[in-house]
Amino acid sequence: MARTSLSAVALQLSGSGAAVSEPAGPASATATPTFVLDVNGREHQLTVDARVTLLDALRDRLGLTGTKKGCDQGTCGACTVLVNGRRIDSCLTLAVMHEGDRVTTIEGLASGEQLHPIQAAFIKNDAFQCGYCTPGQLMSAVGMVNEGHAIDRNTVREQMSGNICRCGCYPHIVDAVLDWKGRS
Amino acid sequence: MNPFRYERAQSGAAAIAAAQHDGDARFVAGGTNILDLMKIHVEAPSLLVDINRLPLSKIELRGDSVHIGALARLNDVAAHPVVRQAFPMVAIALEQSASPQLRNMASMGGNLLQRTRCAYFRDVAAPCNKRAPGSGCGAIGGENRMEAILGTSERCIATHASDVAVPLVALDAVVNVAGPQGSRSIVLSDFYRLPGATPHLETVLVHGELITGLSVPVLPFGARSTYLKVRDRAQYEFALGSAAVALDIEGGTIRQARLALGGVGTVPWRPRAAEHDLTGAPATRTAFEGAAEAALTGARGYGMNDFKIALAKRTLVRALEMVAA
Numbered sequence A: 001m002a003r004t005s006l007s008a009v010a011l012q013l014s015g016s017g018a019a020v021s022e023p024a025g026p027a028s029a030t031a032t033p034t035f036v037l038d039v040n041g042r043e044h045q046l047t048v049d050a051r052v053t054l055l056d057a058l059r060d061r062l063g064l065t066g067t068k069k070g071c072d073q074g075t076c077g078a079c080t081v082l083v084n085g086r087r088i089d090s091c092l093t094l095a096v097m098h099e100g101d102r103v104t105t106i107e108g109l110a111s112g113e114q115l116h117p118i119q120a121a122f123i124k125n126d127a128f129q130c131g132y133c134t135p136g137q138l139m140s141a142v143g144m145v146n147e148g149h150a151i152d153r154n155t156v157r158e159q160m161s162g163n164i165c166r167c168g169c170y171p172h173i174v175d176a177v178l179d180w181k182g183r184s
Numbered sequence B: 001m002n003p004f005r006y007e008r009a010q011s012g013a014a015a016i017a018a019a020q021h022d023g024d025a026r027f028v029a030g031g032t033n034i035l036d037l038m039k040i041h042v043e044a045p046s047l048l049v050d051i052n053r054l055p056l057s058k059i060e061l062r063g064d065s066v067h068i069g070a071l072a073r074l075n076d077v078a079a080h081p082v083v084r085q086a087f088p089m090v091a092i093a094l095e096q097s098a099s100p101q102l103r104n105m106a107s108m109g110g111n112l113l114q115r116t117r118c119a120y121f122r123d124v125a126a127p128c129n130k131r132a133p134g135s136g137c138g139a140i141g142g143e144n145r146m147e148a149i150l151g152t153s154e155r156c157i158a159t160h161a162s163d164v165a166v167p168l169v170a171l172d173a174v175v176n177v178a179g180p181q182g183s184r185s186i187v188l189s190d191f192y193r194l195p196g197a198t199p200h201l202e203t204v205l206v207h208g209e210l211i212t213g214l215s216v217p218v219l220p221f222g223a224r225s226t227y228l229k230v231r232d233r234a235q236y237e238f239a240l241g242s243a244a245v246a247l248d249i250e251g252g253t254i255r256q257a258r259l260a261l262g263g264v265g266t267v268p269w270r271p272r273a274a275e276h277d278l279t280g281a282p283a284t285r286t287a288f289e290g291a292a293e294a295a296l297t298g299a300r301g302y303g304m305n306d307f308k309i310a311l312a313k314r315t316l317v318r319a320l321e322m323v324a325a
């Protein structure tokens, strides 16, 4: 099946920035909106094809490749980021839809060299093998705690069910979350 | 995805006007269904009208109805104290939908309008009367384990995928709509269309109509309700069968019942005959089994989904027992 590569489209457009004649401003219809995206406290001005998902904008335009693409259809959670503190799947939303939002990715979790406590808890509890799902797991765990759901083992299991781990690290992921929140 | 223009609507009227002027325009709310379908070329709008900035997220008690804005997110509706208290079956259905991330994105309006998960519908190389009218139905005589057993036609047997629509149809929820011709309110059971000869027409909405919210009448016995969902894994999966049940029981006798089935119908299924049978009946397993027989009257399997007939009956009986207990 022929699929247009969105990253290719995005890069093409960025290379021809001056040639984009559509007046910017998403209140009037445009195929190549110009907008500001706030990621990890930094503002980025973007002009991208409207098709670019938040996930592709993060990875291919901003070079923030910590957020992973697993399925690109909402079934794995590898692309989990926080938007205004809430966890979402960045593959099923457009970048342009997030003008004015606060986006937090895995790159924004640690403070410099100081790991976020959930990152430290993942290391301590051996909560990953290949690590591909890990950024999504971490962002989802932070989102879950923001929602007030890290209550007990069963709730954590259920509330982390939006993140698939092909290495099957689930028991240790639950351990890590409970360890972080001081519950077991 | 096909190329499209994007516009952020600043008002409901602007959203409706933008859509009205372009026959291939679509609204986008959470995006979790429309963008998924655009990636696989099942949907190819020329214009996406982003409605997320419209003030349609409120959840509140207004008179004797709970009003839920079209842009209220599934997680927020599930967590809302008024919803949890007035009709737990709505909160349970939402908590068992999709994943936590998707529930933070998905809106109530978008959930009601989500398209079927039928694998042939999602594969542009396959025949499908819903996606390409007149091309045939791949599921009849094909892989149809997930397809419907109630409300089917010789043109389409696709299951309606929404969980929350199931308790909402039992509660006689009303869909409030604004459109080019003004506003109207439609009871949810009249909102969905059976596939018949035109499976591509799924609701009574006309192009450009915007769902603004839902009004869910507070049912006096709605607090005594549940939603039971049976699926291939414990979370993050669509229903094979589900039942929403609310019962008004006094002294072991059922005074009133509200029932609906999910995962088995081409639309969220309200078995009114079974509700009628339960009225005045004793709250016993025998009565529940009789109601389940009545609820599945006319059900038809297509081979791989034959098991759903027995599954739906048992799901309904179990849900009735849970609520009666």
Ligand SMILES: Cc1cc2nc3c(=O)[nH]c(=O)nc-3n(C[C@H](O)[C@H](O)[C@H](O)COP(=O)(O)OP(=O)(O)OC[C@H]3O[C@@H](n4cnc5c(N)ncnc54)[C@H](O)[C@@H]3O)c2cc1C
Pocket: A073, A074, A075, B026, B027, B028, B029, B030, B031, B032, B033, B034, B035, B036, B051, B070, B071, B096, B097, B098, B099, B102, B105, B106, B107, B108, B109, B110, B111, B112, B113, B114, B161, B162, B163, B164, B209, B210, B211, B212, B236, B237, B238, B239
């Ligand atoms: C992996 C996965 C698992 C899922 N599991 C479940 C599940 O178990 N149970 C379940 O019920 N659902 C499930 N879903 C479906 C999910 O709940 C829906 O995709 C979601 O509710 C759609 O809402 P949205 O706001 O994202 O809609 P969008 O994708 O934005 O829109 C969907 C459709 O509705 C239209 N629309 C949206 N809002 C309005 C409005 N206000 N007025 C008029 N038209 C409107 C759009 O034009 C579009 O055609 C799952 C989805 C995924 C991806």
Ligand code: SF4
Pocket: B116, B118, B119, B120, B121, B127, B128, B129, B130, B131, B136, B137, B138, B139, B140, B147, B155, B156, B157, B158, B199
């Ligand atoms: S069941 Fe309906 S949606 Fe599925 S292939 Fe047949 S016509 Fe298409």
Ligand code: FES
Pocket: A068, A069, A070, A071, A072, A073, A074, A075, A076, A077, A078, A079, A080, A089, A090, A091, A092
């Ligand atoms: S890449 Fe987004 S959910 Fe899998």
Ligand code: FES
Pocket: A127, A128, A129, A130, A131, A132, A133, A134, A164, A165, A166, A167, A168, A169
């Ligand atoms: S650690 Fe490998 S997929 Fe989870």
